[in-house]
Amino acid sequence: MSPIVIAVFSLALLLILIFSGVHLNISLMITSFATVLLFTGRINVAMNVLSQSAWGSVRQYMFGVIPLFVLMGMLANLSGASSDLYDAAALMLKKVRGGVGIATVIANAIFAAITGVTVASAAIFTKIALPQMNRLKYEKKFSLGTIAGSAILGMLIPPSLLMIVYGSQADVSIGKLFVAAIVPGLIMTFAFILVIAVVGKVKPEYIPVVEELSEFEKENYWKIVLKPWPIIMLILVTLGGIWGGFFTPTEAGGIGAFGAFVLVLFKKGFNREEIWETLLSAGATSGSVLILLISASTYSKTLSMCGIINSISFFVEGLTIPPLGIILIFMFILMVLGCILDSTSILLLTTPLMCPIVQDLGYDMVWFGIIMIIAIETGMVTPPFGMNVFTVKSSLQGIEGYEGTTVNDIFKGSTWYLIAIIAVDLLLVLVPVLVTYLPNNM
Amino acid sequence: MDVIRKISKGFEKFLSWMDGIASISIAVIMVLITADVLSRLLFNKPFVGTAEIVSSIIIIVCFLEIPYVSMRKGHVRTTVLYDMVGRKGKDIIDIVACLLGIVAYGLIIKASFPGFLNAIDINEAEIAGSFRITTVPGRFAIIFGSVLMILEFLNQIIKYSYDLVTGKSSEGEGGSK
Amino acid sequence: NGSSETGGEGKKKITLRIGSGHSTSNPWITALEDYFVKNVSERVKNETNYEINWVKNYGGSVITLGNELQGVQDGLVDIGCTILVFEASRLPLVDMVYSMPFSCSDPLIVADVVKAMYKEYPEFTTVYEEKFNQHYLGIGVSDPYGFFSTKEVKSLDDVAGMKIGAAGINLAWIEGSGAAGVQTSLNDTYQNLQTNVCQATIQPTHSCINLKVPEVAPYYLDANFNVVPFNSVTVNKQTWDSLPKEVQTILTEVGDGYLDYEAKYINSVHEKDLSDVVKMGGKVITLSRAEQVRWAASLPDIVNDLVKRLNNAGFRGSEIVERYYQLLEERGVERIRNWNTANTK
Ligand code: NA
Ligand code: NA
Numbered sequence: 001m002s003p004i005v006i007a008v009f010s011l012a013l014l015l016i017l018i019f020s021g022v023h024l025n026i027s028l029m030i031t032s033f034a035t036v037l038l039f040t041g042r043i044n045v046a047m048n049v050l051s052q053s054a055w056g057s058v059r060q061y062m063f064g065v066i067p068l069f070v071l072m073g074m075l076a077n078l079s080g081a082s083s084d085l086y087d088a089a090a091l092m093l094k095k096v097r098g099g100v101g102i103a104t105v106i107a108n109a110i111f112a113a114i115t116g117v118t119v120a121s122a123a124i125f126t127k128i129a130l131p132q133m134n135r136l137k138y139e140k141k142f143s144l145g146t147i148a149g150s151a152i153l154g155m156l157i158p159p160s161l162l163m164i165v166y167g168s169q170a171d172v173s174i175g176k177l178f179v180a181a182i183v184p185g186l187i188m189t190f191a192f193i194l195v196i197a198v199v200g201k202v203k204p205e206y207i208p209v210v211e212e213l214s215e216f217e218k219e220n221y222w223k224i225v226l227k228p229w230p231i232i233m234l235i236l237v238t239l240g241g242i243w244g245g246f247f248t249p250t251e252a253g254g255i256g257a258f259g260a261f262v263l264v265l266f267k268k269g270f271n272r273e274e275i276w277e278t279l280l281s282a283g284a285t286s287g288s289v290l291i292l293l294i295s296a297s298t299y300s301k302t303l304s305m306c307g308i309i310n311s312i313s314f315f316v317e318g319l320t321i322p323p324l325g326i327i328l329i330f331m332f333i334l335m336v337l338g339c340i341l342d343s344t345s346i347l348l349l350t351t352p353l354m355c356p357i358v359q360d361l362g363y364d365m366v367w368f369g370i371i372m373i374i375a376i377e378t379g380m381v382t383p384p385f386g387m388n389v390f391t392v393k394s395s396l397q398g399i400e401g402y403e404g405t406t407v408n409d410i411f412k413g414s415t416w417y418l419i420a421i422i423a424v425d426l427l428l429v430l431v432p433v434l435v436t437y438l439p440n441n442m
Numbered sequence: 443m444d445v446i447r448k449i450s451k452g453f454e455k456f457l458s459w460m461d462g463i464a465s466i467s468i469a470v471i472m473v474l475i476t477a478d479v480l481s482r483l484l485f486n487k488p489f490v491g492t493a494e495i496v497s498s499i500i501i502i503v504c505f506l507e508i509p510y511v512s513m514r515k516g517h518v519r520t521t522v523l524y525d526m527v528g529r530k531g532k533d534i535i536d537i538v539a540c541l542l543g544i545v546a547y548g549l550i551i552k553a554s555f556p557g558f559l560n561a562i563d564i565n566e567a568e569i570a571g572s573f574r575i576t577t578v579p580g581r582f583a584i585i586f587g588s589v590l591m592i593l594e595f596l597n598q599i600i601k602y603s604y605d606l607v608t609g610k611s612s613e614g615e616g617g618s619k
Numbered sequence: 620n621g622s623s624e625t626g627g628e629g630k631k632k633i634t635l636r637i638g639s640g641h642s643t644s645n646p647w648i649t650a651l652e653d654y655f656v657k658n659v660s661e662r663v664k665n666e667t668n669y670e671i672n673w674v675k676n677y678g679g680s681v682i683t684l685g686n687e688l689q690g691v692q693d694g695l696v697d698i699g700c701t702i703l704v705f706e707a708s709r710l711p712l713v714d715m716v717y718s719m720p721f722s723c724s725d726p727l728i729v730a731d732v733v734k735a736m737y738k739e740y741p742e743f744t745t746v747y748e749e750k751f752n753q754h755y756l757g758i759g760v761s762d763p764y765g766f767f768s769t770k771e772v773k774s775l776d777d778v779a780g781m782k783i784g785a786a787g788i789n790l791a792w793i794e795g796s797g798a799a800g801v802q803t804s805l806n807d808t809y810q811n812l813q814t815n816v817c818q819a820t821i822q823p824t825h826s827c828i829n830l831k832v833p834e835v836a837p838y839y840l841d842a843n844f845n846v847v848p849f850n851s852v853t854v855n856k857q858t859w860d861s862l863p864k865e866v867q868t869i870l871t872e873v874g875d876g877y878l879d880y881e882a883k884y885i886n887s888v889h890e891k892d893l894s895d896v897v898k899m900g901g902k903v904i905t906l907s908r909a910e911q912v913r914w915a916a917s918l919p920d921i922v923n924d925l926v927k928r929l930n931n932a933g934f935r936g937s938e939i940v941e942r943y944y945q946l947l948e949e950r951g952v953e954r955i956r957n958w959n960t961a962n963t964k
Contacts, residue, residue, distance in 0.1 A: 290504035
C-alpha cells in the first residue's frame with residue numbers, strides 16, 4: 001500500500017479517536033498499532049512499536065527534567081512565592097494606571113521562571129489578583145482576560161514543559177531552547193504590559209480607580225518589595241546555571257527543586273501533609289506527561305517507518321510556496337488546532353510532521369521551536385477549548401463580584417492578549433535573530 | 443454491587459500507594475542529582491552512575507503513576523464531542539475508550555514480556571565503567587504498570603456500565619479534563 | 620518487510636526499512652549508504668527479478684541509540700545498524716574489545732583481526748540468530764577513540780585530578796588513572812568542555828571533529844585507546860526468511876565486504892580528522908609507549924574481569940580473548956600489559 005494511502009488512513013483514524021474523546025495516549029498507541037499492521041502486515045512488528053517506545057523513549061537522563069521542574073514549581077508555589085511576587089510588584093506599581101494588572105503580568109513572568117506549566121499560574125492569580133482588580137473597579141472581562149492571558153507566560157518563559165517536549169521530539173538541546181526563550185519571553189511580557197497601558201489610555205473607564213499608598217505600605221515598603229528575594233535567587237541559580245553552563249537542565253531541575261524545598265522549610269516549616277500532597281501531585285503530573293511522550297514517540301516512529309514523513313515532506317516541498325509561506329501556514333495550522341486541542345497534544349502531533357520539512361528548508365530548529373510554542377499557546381485563550389480560560393473559570397468560586405461570569409466573558413476579555421501574542425509571534429518569525437542570538441552565543 | 447465496590451475501593455487505595463512510591467522516587471532523584479552536582483563542584487568528585495540511576499527511575503515513575511492518573515481521570519483528552527452528548531453518550535464514549543485502553547496496554551504487556559524474561563536471563567544492565575545497574579526493575583515496571591492500567595480500565599467499565607444500565611451514578615462522576 | 624509488489628519493467632519491488640540510531644554524518648553510516656545500500660540496490664536490480672525500495676530511518680527516527688538491537692529483533696526496521704557501545708550487556712562477546720584498552724588503534728589491522736576472529740569463532744555472529752531474532756550481515760570498526768583535553772596531556776600524571784567525560788563502558792579506561800569519570804553523551808561534550816564540567820573527553824574522534832570539539836579542547840592525545848568493532852549490520856529474522864534466495868545471497872556477499880570498505884574509509888577519514896584538529900587550532904600529541912604502559916598498569920585487570928564475564932555467559936572467554944591478542948601479535952602489535960586472560964587470578 002502506498003505511503004499516501006496509509007498516511008490518510010492513519011491521520012483519519014487518529015483524529016476520529018481523539019475527537020471521540022478517547023485519551024490521547026491511547027489514541028496514539030492504537031493508531032500506531034493499526035498503521036504499522038497495515039503497512040507491514042506483521043502483527044508482531046505492530047505490537048513491538050508500542051513496547052519499544054515504552055522501554056526506550058523516556059528512559060533517559062534528560063527526562064529527569066520533567067518531574068523535577070514540575071516539583072520545583074509546585075514547591076515554590078507552596079512556599080508562597082507567587083503571592084510575595086505579586087505583593088511586591090503591586091506595591092511598586094500602585095500609583096500607575098493599571099498598576100495591579102501590570103503587577104499581575106510581572107508576577108506571572110517572574111513566577112514563570114520557576115514553573116514549567118501554566119495552568120497553575122492561572123488558578124493562583126485568579127485568587128490573588130482578581131479581588132484587587134475588582135476593588136479598583138477594573139472592567140470585569142478585561143481583568144479576567146488579564147489573568148488568563150498573562151498565565152501564558154508560564155510556558156513561554158523557561159523552564160517550560162513544552163520546550164522540554166519539543167526538544168525531545170525534535171532532537172534539539174533543551175538548554176538552548178531555554179536560553180532562546182528568554183528574549184521572546186521578555187518581549188511578550190512587555191507586550192502584555194503595553195496592552196494594559198494602551199487600554200488604560202484608550203478606555204480609561206476600564207481602569208477607573210488609581211490608588212495612593214497607605215500608611216502601612218509606606219512604612220513597610222522595602223520589606224514588602226524585598227520579600228520575594230529568595231525566589232529570585234533560586235531563579236538566578238537554576239536558569240543562570242543552565243545559561244552559564246554550570247549544569248545541564250536536568251541538574252538545574254534537581255538543584256531548583258531542592259532549593260524550593262529548602263525555601264518551603266524556611267518559610268513555612270516542615271508541614272508533612274502539605275509537602276506530601278505537593279510531591280504526590282508532582283508525581284501524577286509527571287506520569288501523565290511521560291506517558292504522552294511515550295505514545296507520541298510510538299506515533300512518530302510509525303510515521304517514519306511507513307515512509308509517511310517522507311511523502312508529506314515531498315508533497316509540501318513540491319508546492320510552489322516560498323519557505324516563509326510554509327512557516328506562516330504552519331503557524332496558522334497550529335493556531336487553528338489550538339482552538340480545539342491542548343498545547344502538549346498539538347506539539348506531539350505536529351512536531352514529527354513539521355520539523356523534518358522545516359529542517360530541510362534550512363531553518364534554525366531552536367527558532368522554530370519557540371515560534372511554534374508561541375503559536376500553540378494562543379490556544380490557551382481561544383474558544384471553544386481554552387485551558388487557561390477554563391482554569392480561571394473554575395477558580396472563580398467564592399470570589400466576590402464574579403458570580404455570573406461565563407466562559408465566553410473570559411474568552412472576550414482575553415482577546416486583547418491574543419492579539420498581542422500573535423503580534424509577538426509574527427515579529428519573531430520575521431526577525432529570527434531575536435530568538436537565535438542568545439543560544440548561538442552561549 | 444457492594445462486593446465490587448469494596449474491591450474497587452481497595453484497588454484504588456493500592457493505586458494511590460503506587461503514586462506514593464513513584465513520588466518518593468522523584469524526591470530520590472532530586473536528592474541524588476543535588477548531591478552529585480555539589481560533590482562535583484565542591485570536591486571535584488562526580489558520582490558515577492547518576493545518569494543511569496535517574497533514567498531507570500524515570501521509567502518506573504511513569505508506569506507506577508499512570509494507573510493512578512487514570513483513576514483520577516487525569517489523562518489528557520478532548521472533550522469537545524464529549525461535552526455535547528448526554529449522560530448515556532458519555533458512558534458509551536468512556537466504555538469504548540476503556541476498551542481501547544485495554545487493547546493498547548494489553549499489546550504493550552504482550553510485546554514487553556520477552557524482553558523482560560531475556561533481561562533476567564542475561565543479567566541485562568546499563569553500564570558506566572565498572573558500574574552496572576540492572577534493567578530488570580524498569581522492564582518489570584512497564585508490565586506491572588500496564589497490568590494495573592488494564593485493571594483500572596475494567597474497574598471503570600464496571601462503573602460506567604452500571605451507570606448506563608441503571609441510569610444511576612455508581613459513585614464516580616463523568617470524565618473531566 | 621519483504622512485502623513484494625510488481626513495479627515497473629516487470630521487476631518485483633521489495634520494500635526494506637533500514638535504520639540506525641546514528642545519522643549519515645557518521646562515517647560508519649556513510650559507508651553503509653555508499654557501499655552497502657548502493658551495492659545491494661545495484662546487484663539486486665541487475666542480477667535478479669527484484670528491485671529494492673528502501674525506506675531509510677537513520678538518526679534514531681525509528682530505532683534510537685541503545686535500542687537498535689532490540690529494534691531489529693522486534694522488526695521495527697528490516698535491516699539495522701546497531702551501535703555496539705551500548706550493547707555491552709546484551710552482546711558481551713561482540714563488545715569484548717571495549718574492555719581491552721591499548722590493544723590496537725589501527726582500523727586496518729583491527730579489521731583484519733576481526734575478520735579472522737569471526738571466521739574462527741562463529742559465536743560472534745550466531746549469537747544474533749540464537750538470542751536476538753536477527754541474522755548477521757556485517758560488522759564495522761570505529762575510528763581510533765580520541766582523547767581531547769583543554770590542557771596539554773603528555774603523561775598519566777597529567778590526567779590525575781582531571782574530570783573526563785566518556786559514555787558507558789569507556790569509563791573503565793580511566794579507572795585507576797586518578798581522573799574522575801563524568802558520564803557524558805556525545806551531544807553534551809562541547810558544552811561540558813567549554814564550561815569546565817569536564818576537562819577532557821573520550822569519544823570517537825570523527826564525532827568530536829563534527830562537533831568542533833577542538834575549538835574548546837584543542838589538545839588531541841593519540842593515546843592508543845583502541846579501535847573497536849563498533850557497529851553491526853543485521854537483518855530481522857522474519858524479513859530474512861521472507862526474502863528470495865538470490866536476494867539473500869547478495870545481502871550476504873555485500874555484507875561480507877562492508878568491513879573492508881568501512882575500515883578503509885574510516886582510516887582515510889581519520890587522517891583528515893587529524894589534519895582538521897590542527898586546522899581548528901589544535902595540537903596532536905602522541906602518548907609515548909612508556910606512558911601507555913604506565914596507564915595500562917594503573918587500571919584494574921579489566922581484561923580478566925572480561926574473561927570471567929564471558930565465561931560466565933557461556934562463551935569460550937579465555938580462549939577467545941587470548942586469541943585476539945595472538946592475532947594482533949602475528950601482525951606485529953605487542954600487548955601492553957600481561958593481562959590475566961585465564962579465568963582465575
Ligand atoms: Na516557565
Ligand atoms: Na483554544
